[in-house]
Amino acid sequence: MTSMAFDTSLIQQAAERLAGYIVRMPVLDAPQLDEAAGCRVFVKADALQRIGSFNIRGALNKMLSLDQQSLDRGFISYSAGNHGQAVTASASMLGRPAAVGCRRRPRQSSGKTAAGGEPKWFFKIRRLSCGRRFATR
Secondary structure (H helix, E strand, C coil), rough: CCEEEEEHHHHHHHHHHHHCCCCCCCCCEEEHHHHCCCCCCCCCCHHHHHCCCCCHHHHHHHHHCHHHHHHCCEEECCCCHHHHHHHHHHHHHHCEEEEEEECCCCCCCCCCCCCCCCCHHHHHHHHHHHHHHCCCC
16 A cells, blocks of 8 residues: 655645635534534534535636646536536636536536536436547547
8 A cells, every 4th residue: 555645735735726716614613513522623614615515625726727728628527416516616717618417417406506607518428438428529
């Protein structure tokens, strides 16, 4: 098994890339959880994030680390859940196209985000190989 050293500079780089794009989340005290756990517990209020989930930090951080040519190609997600919403919201914030693949078209509310990101298209995928073919177009 390979061991990776923890590098806090990677966290700092991500924080610098994300500054101004996402909501800085408050960390809240949780006295009832403290008591139940027998230690101090902090709760990060990610429900206050633009899409109501932490996923936007990862999606946007990845997009912001890409070169211009990669950004210009746009993005595809095979998820109509939090990850798909994070991809579409992040792409929208950067003015890039996004598509969401799923087995069936999601409910009307899925795919819409507080950031206004909405995928350009939904496409139906029966097998992952179909999604790969779509991505190469």
